Amino acid sequence: MRRFLTAVLISAAVASYSLAAAKYEIKFATVAPDGSTWMNEMQNLNDEIMEKTNGDVKFKFYPGGIMGDEKDVLRKMKVNQVQAAGFTSQGLGEVVPEVRILNLPLLFKSYKDIDNVMLEMSPAIEAMFLKKGFVVLGWPEVGFVYVFTKNRVEAISDLQKTKMWIWGDDTLVGTLFKNLKIVPIPLSLTDVMQSLQTGMIEGVYCSPLSCIAMQWNTKVKYMLAIKIANVPGGVLINKKSWDLIPDNYKVIVRAACKKYFDKLTQASRKENEDALSVLKKQGVTFTDIKAPADLKTFDDVSMKTSNDLIGKYYDKPMLESMLKILAGAGKEKN
Numbered sequence: 001m002r003r004f005l006t007a008v009l010i011s012a013a014v015a016s017y018s019l020a021a022a023k024y025e026i027k028f029a030t031v032a033p034d035g036s037t038w039m040n041e042m043q044n045l046n047d048e049i050m051e052k053t054n055g056d057v058k059f060k061f062y063p064g065g066i067m068g069d070e071k072d073v074l075r076k077m078k079v080n081q082v083q084a085a086g087f088t089s090q091g092l093g094e095v096v097p098e099v100r101i102l103n104l105p106l107l108f109k110s111y112k113d114i115d116n117v118m119l120e121m122s123p124a125i126e127a128m129f130l131k132k133g134f135v136v137l138g139w140p141e142v143g144f145v146y147v148f149t150k151n152r153v154e155a156i157s158d159l160q161k162t163k164m165w166i167w168g169d170d171t172l173v174g175t176l177f178k179n180l181k182i183v184p185i186p187l188s189l190t191d192v193m194q195s196l197q198t199g200m201i202e203g204v205y206c207s208p209l210s211c212i213a214m215q216w217n218t219k220v221k222y223m224l225a226i227k228i229a230n231v232p233g234g235v236l237i238n239k240k241s242w243d244l245i246p247d248n249y250k251v252i253v254r255a256a257c258k259k260y261f262d263k264l265t266q267a268s269r270k271e272n273e274d275a276l277s278v279l280k281k282q283g284v285t286f287t288d289i290k291a292p293a294d295l296k297t298f299d300d301v302s303m304k305t306s307n308d309l310i311g312k313y314y315d316k317p318m319l320e321s322m323l324k325i326l327a328g329a330g331k332e333k334n
Contacts, residue, residue: 138261
C-alpha cells in the first residue's frame with residue numbers, strides 16, 4: 001500500500017509539472033513512433049527529469065519523423081526551431097564526419113567490440129561535436145546491419161547481380177559497394193518500400209528490428225547472416241539551449257540520459273536478437289557466404305574501404321587507434 005501511494009504521489013507530481021510551463025522546454029525530434037520502446041523510455045526519461053527539476057526542465061517530443069528527415073532536423077536545430085534530436089550515424093556524420101568511423105563495414109563482430117570502442121573513443125568524438133555547437137546527451141545504438149534480399153545470396157557474385165539500395169549519397173556505403181563492384185540504386189528512406197514492391201530494388205541493408213518496423217520483411221526472402229556494420233545512434237542538443245540550463249539541472253539531465261540511453265541500447269540489442277527469431281518464423285531464409293575466397297575478399301574490402309575513407313571522414317591515426325582497440329577486444333575474446 002505504501003509503494004502504491006508513493007507511485008500515485010509521484011504520478012500526481014509529474015502531472016502537475018506537465019500543466020505548469022517549464023522554464024527550460026526542449027523541443028525534441030525523433031523518427032521513433034509513439035508506442036515504440038524508444039518513445040516509451042524517452043517518456044520515462046522526461047518524467048524523471050521533470051520530477052527531479054520540479055518541472056523546470058521538460059522535453060517536448062515530436063515523434064514519428066514529423067519534423068522531417070535527419071538533415072531537416074539539423075537545419076531546424078541550427079536556427080533553434082528544435083533544440084534536441086535523436087540521430088543515426090548518417091545524421092551524426094553530417095555534423096562530425098569522424099563519427100562514421102564507428103560504422104565502418106565488417107570490423108565490428110560483437111557487442112563487446114562496440115562497447116570497448118565507445119568507452120575509449122566517445123570522449124574525443126563528443127569534444128568534436130562540442131566544437132560544432134552540439135552537446136552529446138547519449139549514444140543509444142541502432143544495432144548491427146544485415147543485407148536483406150529478394151534472391152538468395154551465397155557469394156559475392158550474387159550480391160553483384162542484386163539491385164541494391166543505397167540511402168541517398170552515403171559515401172561510406174557507396175565506397176563499400178564500389179569496392180565490392182556493386183552498382184547501387186540511391187533512394188531516400190521513404191521510397192524503399194515502393195521500390196521493393198515494383199522491383200526497382202532487390203536488396204536493402206538495415207537492422208533486423210528496422211526491417212520489421214518498416215515492413216521490408218514482407219518483400220524480401222533472404223538475409224545474409226553476416227554483420228555488415230555497426231550503426232551507432234546519438235542524441236544531440238544544441239549548445240546554446242544547453243548553456244541556458246542551470247548547472248545543477250544539467251547534472252540531473254546527464255544522469256537521467258545515461259540511465260535511459262543505456263537501457264535503450266540494451267533494449268535495442270535484445271529486440272534485434274528477438275527480431276532475428278521473428279524473421280526466421282516468418283520464412284526469411286538466413287544464408288552464408290560459402291567460398292573461403294569470398295570471405296577473404298570481404299576482409300580485404302573491409303580494410304580497403306577503411307583506408308579509402310581516410311581524409312573523407314577521419315585521419316589515419318584515428319583509424320589506427322580504433323583498429324588497435326578492436327585487436328585488443330579480439331584477444332580478450334580468445
